[in-house]
Every structure is written in structure tokens, then in C-alpha cells.
Amino acid sequence: MSPAEQGPVWVVLPTYNEAGNIEAFVEAVRDKLPASARILIVDDNSPDGTGEIADRLAGRLASVSVLHRPRKEGLGPAYIAGFRHALAEGAGHVVEMDSDFSHDPAYLPRLLEAGERADLAIGSRYVDGGGVTEWSALRRAISRGGSAYARLVLGVKVRDLTGGFKCFRREVLEAIDLDSISSRGYAFQVEMTYRALRRGFEVVEVPIVFRERRVGASKMDSSIVAEAIWRVPWLRLGGSSR
Numbered sequence: 001m002s003p004a005e006q007g008p009v010w011v012v013l014p015t016y017n018e019a020g021n022i023e024a025f026v027e028a029v030r031d032k033l034p035a036s037a038r039i040l041i042v043d044d045n046s047p048d049g050t051g052e053i054a055d056r057l058a059g060r061l062a063s064v065s066v067l068h069r070p071r072k073e074g075l076g077p078a079y080i081a082g083f084r085h086a087l088a089e090g091a092g093h094v095v096e097m098d099s100d101f102s103h104d105p106a107y108l109p110r111l112l113e114a115g116e117r118a119d120l121a122i123g124s125r126y127v128d129g130g131g132v133t134e135w136s137a138l139r140r141a142i143s144r145g146g147s148a149y150a151r152l153v154l155g156v157k158v159r160d161l162t163g164g165f166k167c168f169r170r171e172v173l174e175a176i177d178l179d180s181i182s183s184r185g186y187a188f189q190v191e192m193t194y195r196a197l198r199r200g201f202e203v204v205e206v207p208i209v210f211r212e213r214r215v216g217a218s219k220m221d222s223s224i225v226a227e228a229i230w231r232v233p234w235l236r237l238g239g240s241s242r
């Protein structure tokens, strides 16, 4: 299919308490996208009013829409809801990225270009040219160790398995049974990439430098790390065989 025939790019942005980021972030993302692209904000009823700011943005910008969910359930369920919406609207490619400027919108053109060639393009911290700035030695070790652990246990070559800056070709999301995905945090990122590989899809990594958010707080906690640790062998043992 030529690029003109396939559906538009949909960028799905999950938010929980991103009132200080969302407006500037959506503008920065829009700036890097083709005119046909759409942006979907998936807000889990953020107490800081992110959902209202998102509604105002959607009122002003035709390319922006908002999915409101009643409560915080983690990144995984928010993305699944967003993916379903984008597929139903005819997306040709679906991009996921954090809404806190950790994933620099400047990388979007390169990620989209890679996504035209491969089935799944991943913005990767752990290939040549990629990296992380401003992280403590401990957080660096946890992230790098986590990706190495998952790579080893799953027996795959992808170097950044926990990152969340990705471009899926529509067919990849259609081939994965989204109903059966139960991972919520970083494990969600590992599970989606592993399932794509298991289905025989081609995965490429594009170098990105991840930077710490400027405003707001991370939602990472020990339960998210613990889930990632036990889910990896579970996935290998066929926990996601559908």
C-alpha cells in the first residue's frame, strides 16, 4: 500500500496529572507531524484538571481528541483503550509516547520514517546514539538491568524493551489480541514488543535520548517494577499465547 492509501498516523498520549505539560506538549507534537495526523489524549480522570485542559485543546484544534476514562488503571489499560479508538477511526500507524517531554517530539519524523519500513519502530535508549540524561546511577541501573533481564529471559535481540516511545503499523495491533493484555506498567511495553516479535513482525530500534520530565511527578512505583519482574518469565512461559 502506498503512504497515500494507508490511514493517518494517530499519536496516543496517556495522561495522569500532566496539567503542567499537556498543552505545550501537544503543540510540540503537532509541530512535528504531517497535517493528516491525529492526536488522542487518554486521561484517567486526573485530579489536577488535565482532562479539562485536554478538552479545551480539542475544542481549539481539529486534529486533537480526548478519551476520558473514569479512574487511574495504569499505562497499559489507557493505551489499549487509545489503540482501539485509533484503529476504529482508521489509523494506518499508531504512535505511543509519554506526555511529559521525556520523549522528545523532535524524534517523531525519524520514528515515523522507520515505522514506514518496519512493522514496529521503537525509540531506543540502548542502541548506539541513544541514551538517558539526568537519571541517578540507581535509576539508570534499574532501567538498563531491566531491559537486559527481559532480553535474556525472553531470548530476543531488541535492546530497549521497557521504553514507551513506539510506532506500530496498524496490522501489528490488529494481530495482537488486545483483550488478553493484562500488563499495566513497564511490563506492558515488554509484552507488546514480545507479542509483535512472536507474531513474526519486524521490529527496528531508532536511537533516542530520554530526558527527565521538567514538571509534575513520575507515576512509577515499586508495584510497577515488581510487575515487570514477574511478568517477563510469565510471558516466556506462554502467559500471552493468544
Ligand SMILES: Nc1nc2c(ncn2[C@@H]2O[C@H](COP(=O)(O)OP(=O)(O)O)[C@@H](O)[C@H]2O)c(=O)[nH]1
Residues within 6 Å of the ligand: 013, 014, 015, 016, 017, 018, 042, 043, 044, 072, 073, 074, 075, 078, 097, 098, 099, 100, 102, 213, 217, 218, 219, 220
Ligand atoms: N492515562 C494514564 N496515564 C498514565 C498512567 N500512569 C502514567 N501515565 C502517563 O504515562 C506517561 C509516563 O508516565 P510517568 O509517570 O512519567 O512514568 P516514568 O516516565 O516511567 O517515570 C506520562 O504521560 C503519564 O502521565 C495511568 O494510570 N493512566
Ligand SMILES: [Mg+2]
Residues within 6 Å of the ligand: 098, 100, 102, 213, 218
Ligand atoms: Mg515520565
